[in-house]
Amino acid sequence: MKKVLSVLFTGLILVSCSAAHNTKVKESIAKEYGNGDKKRKVIVKTTSQIKKEKASVIIEKTIAEKPAKPLLNKTETLIATSNVNVSKNTVEDYIALYAPLAVESMKTYGIPASIKLAQGILESGSGNGTLCRTANNHFGIKCKEEWTGETVNHTDDAPNECFRKYPSALESFNDHSEFLANRSFYRNLFTLDKSDYSAWAKGLKKAGYATDPRYPQKLISIIERYKLYEYDRQVLDAGYTAPIQAPVLTSNFPEATAYVVQPGDTLYAISRKFNATVDEIKRLNNLSGNNLSVGQNLRVQ
Numbered sequence: 319m320k321k322v323l324s325v326l327f328t329g330l331i332l333v334s335c336s337a338a339h340n341t342k343v344k345e346s347i348a349k350e351y352g353n354g355d356k357k358r359k360v361i362v363k364t365t366s367q368i369k370k371e372k373a374s375v376i377i378e379k380t381i382a383e384k385p386a387k388p389l390l391n392k393t394e395t396l397i398a399t400s401n402v403n404v405s406k407n408t409v410e411d412y413i414a415l416y417a418p419l420a421v422e423s424m425k426t427y428g429i430p431a432s433i434k435l436a437q438g439i440l441e442s443g444s445g446n447g448t449l450c451r452t453a454n455n456h457f458g459i460k461c462k463e464e465w466t467g468e469t470v471n472h473t474d475d476a477p478n479e480c481f482r483k484y485p486s487a488l489e490s491f492n493d494h495s496e497f498l499a500n501r502s503f504y505r506n507l508f509t510l511d512k513s514d515y516s517a518w519a520k521g522l523k524k525a526g527y528a529t530d531p532r533y534p535q536k537l538i539s540i541i542e543r544y545k546l547y548e549y550d551r552q553v554l555d556a557g558y559t560a561p562i563q564a565p566v567l568t569s570n571f572p573e574a575t576a577y578v579v580q581p582g583d584t585l586y587a588i589s590r591k592f593n594a595t596v597d598e599i600k601r602l603n604n605l606s607g608n609n610l611s612v613g614q615n616l617r618v619q
Contacts, residue, residue, distance in 0.1 A: 396440050397530075399458030399474055399481075400447025409544060412444040416456075417549055419491045422581050424553045426612075427495045428508055431549035432515045433522070434494065436540040445487075448472065453483035457494040458528075466593045485590065488582045496580070513550050515541050579614040592618040 420431035442450035461480035468483035
């Protein structure tokens with residue numbers, strides 16, 4: 319019995335020593351190095367300090383190594399002929415691609431490049447809208463009675479309305495210029511200052527281009543956000559005098575059978591516009607090839 323008690327007592331002492339040792343380890347970490355004169359004792363740090371400092375190092379490392387949050391392009395919904403979510407990059411890509419066409423249109427017709435680009439961005443959803451993708455229609459132009467080209471149905475103000483369909487974006491841009499220049503509703507626009515994009519935006523709404531009451535504000539917002547007015551300055555500051563009035567098609571032929579070649583026109587595009595064939599137009603005008611000149615008078619019927 320004594321022997322058993324002795325063993326239990328010894329065990330308790332060992333456990334107590336072990337616990338005390340562990341407590342000491344938790345409180346501090348000390349090591350002795352060397353012998354004699356060279357013997358030294360080093361207090362490292364308490365384990366709680368180590369844990370705390372390790373945590374601190376981990377947090378600092380995480381903050382230092384975490385890449386800066388990228389500047390995300392905010393998306394917005396362009397609501398006109400098509401409702402499309404677009405990013406800043408999408409709009410900028412559209413501008414880079416079609417700004418040259420807008421500039422040339424301003425030189426030829428006097429329509430501010432800023433207005434043309436803003437309308438294209440809004441109406442086509444920066445080229446991503448359904449109508450633009452299926453019909454190359456960048457400006458939401460409906461068929462109207464004079465249109466003889468291809469058409470496509472699209473729901474806008476009413477279900478399945480008739481919209482113009484173009485072989486290419488270029489022809490959409492050209493037709494938009496002619497649509498404004500040769501319709502009486504928009505004649506007053508061409509008396510406005512070519513640098514006054516606000517007046518043009520409001521004038522388009524007043525002339526009935528769109529039913530959205532906020533159409534002018536939308537155009538102005540796009541122009542100012544992307545500094546599209548700089549393209550107007552590019553044309554005007556170069557000494558170019560834009561037409562005061564909308565150009566009127568003139569020819570030695572009767573108006574119904576004549577056409578004046580515009581920038582970007584091709585014989586194929588003109589033939590589609592007037593429901594003719596390329597060979598017919600070449601025959602009527604004694605053309606041996608397919609080359610055209612801007613301003614050239616063509617007989618189309």
